[in-house]
Amino acid sequence: xxxxxxxxxxxxxMRGAPDPQMAMxxxxxxxxLIPAEHPIRxxxxxxxxxxxxxxxxxxxxxxxxxxxxxxxxxxxxxxxLMAMYSIRSERAFCERLNYDLLFKWFxxxxxxxxxxxxxxxxxxxxxxxxxxxxxxxxxxxxRQAKLRRYMSSDHFSVDGTLLEAxxxxxxxxxxxxxxxxxPRAATxxxxxxxxx
Numbered sequence: 001x002x003x004x005x006x007x008x009x010x011x012x013x014m015r016g017a018p019d020p021q022m023a024m025x026x027x028x029x030x031x032x033l034i035p036a037e038h039p040i041r042x043x044x045x046x047x048x049x050x051x052x053x054x055x056x057x058x059x060x061x062x063x064x065x066x067x068x069x070x071x072x073x074x075x076x077x078x079x080x081l082m083a084m085y086s087i088r089s090e091r092a093f094c095e096r097l098n099y100d101l102l103f104k105w106f107x108x109x110x111x112x113x114x115x116x117x118x119x120x121x122x123x124x125x126x127x128x129x130x131x132x133x134x135x136x137x138x139x140x141x142x143r144q145a146k147l148r149r150y151m152s153s154d155h156f157s158v159d160g161t162l163l164e165a166x167x168x169x170x171x172x173x174x175x176x177x178x179x180x181x182x183p184r185a186a187t188x189x190x191x192x193x194x195x196x
Contacts, residue, residue, distance in 0.1 A: 030105035042150060043084070044106055047077055050140045054133060061131050070116045074107050075124055076137050081106055091118040 034041065051073045058072050078093060081103055087093045097103050097115035104111060128134045145151045 026111070028111070030101050030109075030111055033101050034105050038102075040084075040102065040106060042148070043080070043145075046144045046148065046150075047080055047141060050137060050144065051076065053140075054137060057131060057133055057136075061127055061133070069124070070120045072124065072128060072133065074109075074116070075121060075128070076134065077107050078103075078121075079134075079138075080141065089118075090121040094118045 061072065062069070078090075078097075081087070082090070082093050087096065093103075094115045094117065097107070097109075101111065104113065125134075142151075
């Protein structure tokens with residue numbers, strides 16, 4: 001196909017081209033983007049029901065005045081997502097939350113809403129633990145998941161990389177380092193050999 005513009009002949013291909021123009025307004029919501037049959041929809045119903053039951057407890061945990069915080073419901077839901085999707089850290093979760101629309105949908109966030117800071121978990125963890133909300137919440141989620149047969153005790157899988165990642169840094173020992181039981185002279189000889 002040929003196109004003429006200002007007297008210049010140009011071949012136009014039927015290949016699509018990227019459109020660098022960003023949309024200013026959009027009518028799409030995350031609800032529209034998550035498939036109706038996606039399994040996480042069932043999990044969200046369970047989680048939201050349990051969080052509704054805990055609403056009076058949440059009201060008692062926070063002051064009536066002051067700066068608003070990230071809702072405790074969002075933090076607990078985020079923890080569910082971290083467990084379900086094997087996310088290794090709160091920092092990695094918050095990074096992914098900026099671009100993962102399924103996560104935003106699960107946390108009731110707008111598409112254009114930025115993720116909260118990872119330190120939000122640290123600052124609010126103690127509050128959730130002091131009121132036994134986290135334990136109560138997760139026990140209820142597991143109980144409901146078992147009742148609805150969303151989980152089974154017949155199968156169990158573990159991601160070994162997570163076990164290694166979550167291992168204590170204090171237990172780290174270099175594989176090629178000098179053993180601690182060597183006498184001082186032997187250790188210094190070992191260090192000299194490593195420098196060569």
